Amino acid sequence: MKRNQITNLLLLACTAFLLSSCWDPKSQQSTTKGTAKIGVDETFRLLMDTEVFTFKSHYPEALIEPVYAPEGELIDLLKSDSLRLLIIGRSLSKEELEFFASKKSHPKITKIAYDGVALIVHPENPDSNLSYEVLQSLFKGETKTWNQINQKQKNDSVRIVFDHPRSGNAHYIMDAFGIKQFPKGCFALKSNQDVVNYVAENPNAIGVIGSNWISDPEDTVSHAFLKKIHVVGLSSKNDPTAALGFFRPYQGYIATGEYPFKREINFISRELGVRVGTGFAAFVAGDIGQRIVLKAGLVPATAPIRLINVNNE
Numbered sequence: 034m035k036r037n038q039i040t041n042l043l044l045l046a047c048t049a050f051l052l053s054s055c056w057d058p059k060s061q062q063s064t065t066k067g068t069a070k071i072g073v074d075e076t077f078r079l080l081m082d083t084e085v086f087t088f089k090s091h092y093p094e095a096l097i098e099p100v101y102a103p104e105g106e107l108i109d110l111l112k113s114d115s116l117r118l119l120i121i122g123r124s125l126s127k128e129e130l131e132f133f134a135s136k137k138s139h140p141k142i143t144k145i146a147y148d149g150v151a152l153i154v155h156p157e158n159p160d161s162n163l164s165y166e167v168l169q170s171l172f173k174g175e176t177k178t179w180n181q182i183n184q185k186q187k188n189d190s191v192r193i194v195f196d197h198p199r200s201g202n203a204h205y206i207m208d209a210f211g212i213k214q215f216p217k218g219c220f221a222l223k224s225n226q227d228v229v230n231y232v233a234e235n236p237n238a239i240g241v242i243g244s245n246w247i248s249d250p251e252d253t254v255s256h257a258f259l260k261k262i263h264v265v266g267l268s269s270k271n272d273p274t275a276a277l278g279f280f281r282p283y284q285g286y287i288a289t290g291e292y293p294f295k296r297e298i299n300f301i302s303r304e305l306g307v308r309v310g311t312g313f314a315a316f317v318a319g320d321i322g323q324r325i326v327l328k329a330g331l332v333p334a335t336a337p338i339r340l341i342n343v344n345n346e
Contacts, residue, residue, distance in 0.1 A: 064312025065092040071118040071310065072107040073099045074201045075224055076243030077298060079254060080146070080329050081120060087325060088316050095309045105199030111140075117303040118310045122148065122201040122243070122296045133303070143300040145317045147332040149244040149282030150205050150294040152265035153229065155236040159183065162266040165293055166273040171239075172206060174216025179237065192238040193219040194228050202241050205296055233261035244282035248330030255330075269293050288332045297334070 062068075073081045078101055085097045100107075100116065104123075110116040112132060124142055125133075133140055152168075154161055160183050163171075170176040171191060179186035195203045198221040207213070222228055225242040232240040240262070247264060249255045266279030270293040286292040300317060304310045316322050323333040 062308040066094040067309040068096040069310035070098045072116040073101050073120045074104045075101045080245050083325050084317050103197040103199040104201035119301040124299050141302045143314050143318050144334040145300050146298040146326045146334050149287045149292050150202050151242050151244040151282045153232050153240040153262040156263050157236050161263045162279040164268045164275040165270055172210045189237045194231050195221045195241050196225045196228050197221050229258045284330050
């Protein structure tokens with residue numbers, strides 16, 4: 034066989050390999066063509082709505098169908114094979130990984146961003162800064178009234194509200210303080226929006242939401258929420274009495290870890306073959322997707338952010 038014939042055969046083989054890496058002949062899908070249903074923790078709705086819209090504008094033959102639900106329900110759907118793609122605010126636990134391994138499945142986990150679990154209070158509440166020590170006391174049920182936090186406050190019960198009993202926000206707080214159940218005075222609603230509205234109408238409430246809902250002041254939803262509530266400043270975990278001050282869930286403080294309630298946002302895939310879900314994961318973790326994360330006021334996982342130290346002296 035002549036040298037140029039061998040060269041042509043090698044080129045054809047390489048081309049076939051490259052095409053097979055981004056096209057699944059059984060499903061007639063590729064990384065930019067087809068349909069993917071993705072379970073998304075409702076906490077990340079604002080970010081994912083933008084990511085999905087932008088991905089669609091670049092790849093019009095791709096259809097991403099987000100299913101917004103609490104984290105606990107999404108994990109159940111992943112276990113039952115009702116969903117094969119998830120975006121949640123944590124990785125899989127050891128028990129969950131063992132469950133999938135028993136099914137001969139090994140989910141791929143792609144870190145796409147960092148956000149914060151935010152606390153919010155009514156605008157008239159004078160205690161918009163709380164130490165980590167006080168928070169621990171609140172979530173363990175040791176502190177129950179506002180005048181235990183601040184003697185100038187009334188003897189009113191502190192009402193702590195979550196978005197959902199099985200949400201990622203609730204799961205994060207339980208893990209952070211090592212509790213198996215919340216004390217009396219804690220209750221759940223149905224969504225992050227419900228929490229914001231409740232806190233805006235109840236001066237005795239503390240709300241727990243994802244920072245995505247208040248991180249982008251240029252977003253109309255975030256802007257409207259920020260006008261109705263105050264975001265609570267928290268001390269770092271290694272500074273429980275707040276000797277070094279308070280930090281809010283802003284991009285810089287999340288990036289440096291000074292804000293104590295920092296978490297990963299992960300794309301979890303049990304997708305078989307190389308399909309559009311794989312393409313969307315690569316897109317969100319890539320340059321354009323990470324720019325969207327940055328614009329949303331969250332911290333990109335795969336792209337560095339520039340931190341500027343402002344000296345007021």
